[in-house]
Amino acid sequence: MKLVFLHTSDTHGFLLPTDYQDKHDYEAPISLSRVSTAIKAQREKWGADKVVVTDAGDCLQGSPLASFCHKDESYERLDNFTAAYNEIGYDGRCLGNHDFNFGQDYLKHYIKKNTASFVNDNILDEKTDNPAFGQEYKIIERQDIKIGLLGITTQYVPHWEPEEHIRGLKFVSAFDQIKKLAPKLKKDVDILAVMYHGGFESDPVTGVATEPHNGENEGYKILKEIPEVDVFLTGHQHRRLNLVVDNTAIVQPGYRGECVAQVVIDLDKTSDGIKINSLETSLIETKDYEPDPAIVKDITDVDRQAQAWLDQPIAHLSEPAPIKSAFEGRTKGAPFINLLQQMQIYFTGADISATAVMSEKARGFTNQTVTLREVILNYPYANQLCKVRLTGKELKEILEHTATFLEKDNEGNINFIDRYIKPKPQLYHFDVFYPLRYEVDLSKPHGHRVVELTLHGKPIEDEHIYHLAVNNYRAMGGGFYPAYSMDKIEMMLDKDYVQMFTEYLTSGEVKVDTKQYYKFY
Numbered sequence: 001m002k003l004v005f006l007h008t009s010d011t012h013g014f015l016l017p018t019d020y021q022d023k024h025d026y027e028a029p030i031s032l033s034r035v036s037t038a039i040k041a042q043r044e045k046w047g048a049d050k051v052v053v054t055d056a057g058d059c060l061q062g063s064p065l066a067s068f069c070h071k072d073e074s075y076e077r078l079d080n081f082t083a084a085y086n087e088i089g090y091d092g093r094c095l096g097n098h099d100f101n102f103g104q105d106y107l108k109h110y111i112k113k114n115t116a117s118f119v120n121d122n123i124l125d126e127k128t129d130n131p132a133f134g135q136e137y138k139i140i141e142r143q144d145i146k147i148g149l150l151g152i153t154t155q156y157v158p159h160w161e162p163e164e165h166i167r168g169l170k171f172v173s174a175f176d177q178i179k180k181l182a183p184k185l186k187k188d189v190d191i192l193a194v195m196y197h198g199g200f201e202s203d204p205v206t207g208v209a210t211e212p213h214n215g216e217n218e219g220y221k222i223l224k225e226i227p228e229v230d231v232f233l234t235g236h237q238h239r240r241l242n243l244v245v246d247n248t249a250i251v252q253p254g255y256r257g258e259c260v261a262q263v264v265i266d267l268d269k270t271s272d273g274i275k276i277n278s279l280e281t282s283l284i285e286t287k288d289y290e291p292d293p294a295i296v297k298d299i300t301d302v303d304r305q306a307q308a309w310l311d312q313p314i315a316h317l318s319e320p321a322p323i324k325s326a327f328e329g330r331t332k333g334a335p336f337i338n339l340l341q342q343m344q345i346y347f348t349g350a351d352i353s354a355t356a357v358m359s360e361k362a363r364g365f366t367n368q369t370v371t372l373r374e375v376i377l378n379y380p381y382a383n384q385l386c387k388v389r390l391t392g393k394e395l396k397e398i399l400e401h402t403a404t405f406l407e408k409d410n411e412g413n414i415n416f417i418d419r420y421i422k423p424k425p426q427l428y429h430f431d432v433f434y435p436l437r438y439e440v441d442l443s444k445p446h447g448h449r450v451v452e453l454t455l456h457g458k459p460i461e462d463e464h465i466y467h468l469a470v471n472n473y474r475a476m477g478g479g480f481y482p483a484y485s486m487d488k489i490e491m492m493l494d495k496d497y498v499q500m501f502t503e504y505l506t507s508g509e510v511k512v513d514t515k516q517y518y519k520f521y
Contacts, residue, residue: 003145004046005193005263006039007251008032008055008088009235010096012062013069014256015084015299017291020064021361021377023307029287030256036088036292038260038284049143053089056235057096057153057197060110062256064376065299067498068306070102075109082113083298090116092138094151095123096197096235101382103165108133119151119195122177126170137185145269148189150181154198154236156216159477162384162492174198175218175225182228190274191230191265194222199237199252199424204245210423212480223248230276231263237424242281249279259283310373314498315505321512323364323378329357330430331406331414331520336364336378338513341434343504344469347493348387352395352455353469354431375501383471385493385500393462394483396450398431401481403440403449405430406520414442414520429479431470432518436460440520 017031043051060066069077093116099107111118111133118134125132138149152174158166178194186192200219202209207224211217219234223245234241234252240259241252251261262284266277323334341353362378390398405427407417420426439452453460460466467490474481475489493500504510 001143001145001267001269002046002050003142003147003191003265003267004042004051005231005233005249005251005265006042006051006053007195007233007253007261007263008035008257009197009233009253010056010058010238010255011035011257012058012098012255013060013066013081014063015065015081015295016303019256019361020307020310020373023311023373029285030258031286031291032084032088032257033291033295034286034289035257035260036295037289038286039088040292041289042260042262042284052091052140052142052147052193054149054193054195054233055088055090055093055116056195056233057094058098058235059085059096060107061098061101061382062380064310064373064380065303065306067376067382068309069302070106071309075106077302078106078110079113080299080302082110084295086113086115087292087294087298091140092117092119092149092151092195094119094195094197095133095153097154097157097160098382100157100161100165104167119149120153121150121181122152122155122172122174123157124170124172126168129170132169137181139189145191145267145274146189148185148192149195150178150185150192151195152177152198153196154216155218156214156477160473161476162472173215173218175221178222178226178229182226186228190269191267192228193231193233194229195233196222197235199234199239204241204243204250210419214480223250230279231265233261233263239424240283242283244279244281247276247279249281251281251283253283257286259285310371310376312372313369314372314375314502315370317365317368317370317505317510317512319512320367321365323357323362326357326360326362326427329362330427330432333432333516333518334364335512335514336362337432338434338515338517339365339510340379341469342510342513343500344385345434346504346507347385347495347500348467348469348491350387350467350469352436352466353434354398354474355471356428356431358428360425360427370501370505372498375498379497381471381473382496383473385495385497386470386472386475386489387491388468388470388475388484388488389490390466390468390483390488391462392460392464392466395460395466395468396453396462397482398484399433399438399450399453400447402431403442404446406440406442408442431474431479434517436517438518440518442520
């Protein structure tokens with residue numbers, strides 16, 4: 001007999017097939033609406049009595065539509081948004097880190113309106129150590145087969161979220177919780193599946209480390225040390241994974257609803273229990289499926305309002321502030337990057353600002369009139385701005401870390417190293433600094449590549465204290481940077497980047513700085 005898991009993750013509020021770059025384009029090969037049609041087709045193919053449908057979080061934030069829904073204090077738009085997810089008919093879900101971006105009241109309303117069960121094993125009430133949301137496990141029956149579901153989230157959420165978003169919560173190791181719960185639940189079920197909003201710190205096949213083992217991703221450790229897990233339904237890293245390792249099926253379905261991950265288990269039920277004959281994994285491309293009319297109906301009116309909201313002009317510049325390309329912006333600078341840095345200094349009064357190019361499609365402000373659409377497409381994350389206290393020595397360590405992202409090939413071309421491109425693109429971790437003037441010699445060994453470093457014509461001094469404007473994701477440890485820690489945060493603004501751009505660009509005459517401040521060679 002067959003048992004089929006269909007799994008989604010990291011849809012990030014892309015409910016309709018558009019990335020919002022072009023208000024008239026609804027042909028993008030993504031979206032929850034395409035996911036829904038694909039899942040309905042698979043249910044019909046296999047039979048609903050053989051199918052289990054799961055999701056591993058990061059739904060509430062990420063798209064302009066999601067941002068627009070959050071602007072509604074009545075939560076009516078959130079209800080429409082949630083209704084679209086309810087159309088899928090999930091059997092079990094877990095939370096993602098970005099589901100905390102808008103605070104607990106918003107998240108709790110979303111959970112309450114969901115028809116699916118949320119399973120949560122490692123986000124605990126700090127007073128009781130009980131699951132703060134949802135239930136500890138769920139048991140589903142399909143054709144007299146008992147399936148146990150556990151749900152875990154990356155424990156790293158407190159490194160990214162402001163305290164008010166996670167007050168009263170305790171995030172513990174996903175590995176520790178599954179190590180404790182899996183043997184207990186496996187006794188009562190035939191198949192054990194784990195939904196994990198987290199990924200792999202090492203290659204699942206070779207075991208080679210792919211990132212620092214800091215606890216953000218614990219998938220490899222779970223895979224290798226918890227044999228009770230039959231099906232591992234992952235997310236967070238936006239990877240496309242489908243493989244079987246050590247008799248465990250592993251899947252991860254990419255980003256924005258580009259795929260539905262599928263696990264097909266061929267099994268027999270015998271007098272001695274379940275015998276698994278085979279495990280097969282695959283990724284179903286949703287571009288091959290039309291949007292589900294039910295989801296289109298749920299969200300079309302809200303989406304139409306969101307498109308009008310995105311086209312609102314918020315300011316008029318004296319001249320455009322473009323980015324020629326994401327790569328050139330990172331390696332040579334761009335007027336938009338300087339403008340963003342100027343804004344961060346304006347709000348914090350910091351000496352220096354740091355930011356990344358947040359999107360590969362970022363093109364900055366290509367016209368003098370700036371719209372909300374341009375702000376969100378260039379800075380799509382729900383970050384908050386911080387001011388951080390650092391010594392000159394710590395600042396140099398941070399810049400030396402950014403220098404490890406780059407290398408020169410045999411022809412002398414500058415490239416980003418594979419680690420930040422594969423298996424998951426992570427160039428949003430590469431920060432540039434303003435108005436520091438610095439040069440990086442990539443021929444030198446790591447730790448000695450920053451060869452020129454001045455601020456307003458003066459060298460950076462090791463013992464001097466500098467104040468840096470940077471987003472909370474980085475200030476709280478995101479990106480594996482040295483020197484940053486929560487105790488160094490001096491202030492955190494309660495504004496999002498749309499609010500800041502609106503206020504800054506309408507505060508008076510804003511001169512776009514077109515100078516280049518850094519050089520890599």
